[in-house]
Amino acid sequence: VKNAPADKIGTLALAIDKSAPDKNVIANMMLNAGMERKYETLGALLDLQSAGGTRGHGAIIMMRVMNDREEIFDGKKQEYMSLMTRLIDVCAECEPKSLSMTMLLAVYKLPEGKEYPELVEKFAAAGADPFLFKEEAKRFLTNKYIEQDDTASADKWRARIDDWQTAYTAKHRHTFDTLFGDNFRLQDLLQPATEQGETGLQLAARARRLPEVMRALERGGSLALDDVFNEPQGGESAIHLAIDRGDAAHLLAPEYWARKEVDIVSALETRLSDDRKKWIDMDTVSAQADLHRLQKITDDFGAQYQLRPRFG
Structure with missing residues (x-):
């Protein structure tokens, strides 16, 4: 399994998962692929409709991919954003806490230019909690950009996160009111x-x-x-x-x-x-x-x- 080619891994993963459905085979294979930086294999596993999420591994896998942005994905923004978007979509369905915490990691990289602003936007659009850790994202970006004498960026991100918070609250209020x-x-x-x-x-x-x-x-x-x-x-x-x-x-x-x-x-x-x-x-x-x-x-x-x- 470890050395299986990416174009064969899907068939192999499904066969193993069928024989041991209680072992989270596909999720564990995704984790291993991420840790070994086999991102083509990871993408093939994400294609499987029966993957059922990453079973709690989402944050670890996304962190690994993000750490390789400037090395493996250097000059490959589209490929990087595509893989991260797919991981974000998986976590949005079953790991909301992982989604929110990983968005913070992306936020921490923004002031140094080590992450794409578009990626943070994707996290927010997928449902990452912009209030996490007492509004840590807003507080961090505001303070960091002010330290850099970049008040325009501080104001921009503060306003952007305000918008996310308003939309996030409205979305959940609608769900709450509909249910109760x-x-x-x-x-x-x-x-x-x-x-x-x-x-x-x-x-x-x-x-x-x-x-x-x-x-x-x-x-x-x-x-x-x-x-x-x-x-x-x-x-x-x-x-x-x-x-x-x-x-x-x-x-x-x-x-x-x-x-x-x-x-x-x-x-x-x-x-x-x-x-x-x-x-x-x-x-x-x-x-x-x-x-x-x-x-x-x-x-x-x-x-x-x-x-x-x-x-x-």
Whole structure:
């Protein structure tokens, strides 16, 4: 298999995959082809309709191809862009997180002229999340171009990413509204709702509909920590998505978690990734949680003994 010619690899891959359908044969062969820089073979494997995606290898393969842009693909822009576009399309279907993280790598190469702007555009058009890591792409490009005294490029990319963010939110809001409407129940949001396996809650975070989600709690239902912190395979948790958009306060509502007697501060400290934790003001969240916990104790004590205010 390792030394099979590119024009024969497809037939061979299908035969092996048929004999061992549970081994992710084609995806693993794509990974090997990428690591060995056999890009003609990789292209042939991408042609297979039964490939079923890269099974989590998409980011690694794309990174390998991108690293070879100035060597193997020197003077071959069309060939490079064609292969990357096909990989982007595969990841868009089943690896949204890989797609978004790899777009960031392309962004990091832009100011030095080591990546094509058109490639970043393709990532965005395919659905890469322009909010990833608290708007890292916008922040990086703005700061880097300003360091280079190129304010025109800083302004251009900031405006371009603003457009992507607006379109991204509108797209997911349309999907959310189509699936759930306005009078949804919270429990309806806790089941897988998208082809990528994201729940309605995660979709609500992408659509920036979390205020409505928290209001839905008043109509019934309950959120658990797992609903907020769990990640679908290849995707992001609701809390990560909320932090990236500056919307975390809605999900962290200390009064809600205090009523449930859940230590939201401990959950943040133990379950939140370091790259998102730095964007949370833990001292403020902790102070608010303590205040509402004390208020709950006071309310429970008053209810137990039926205390009433005395006047006069």
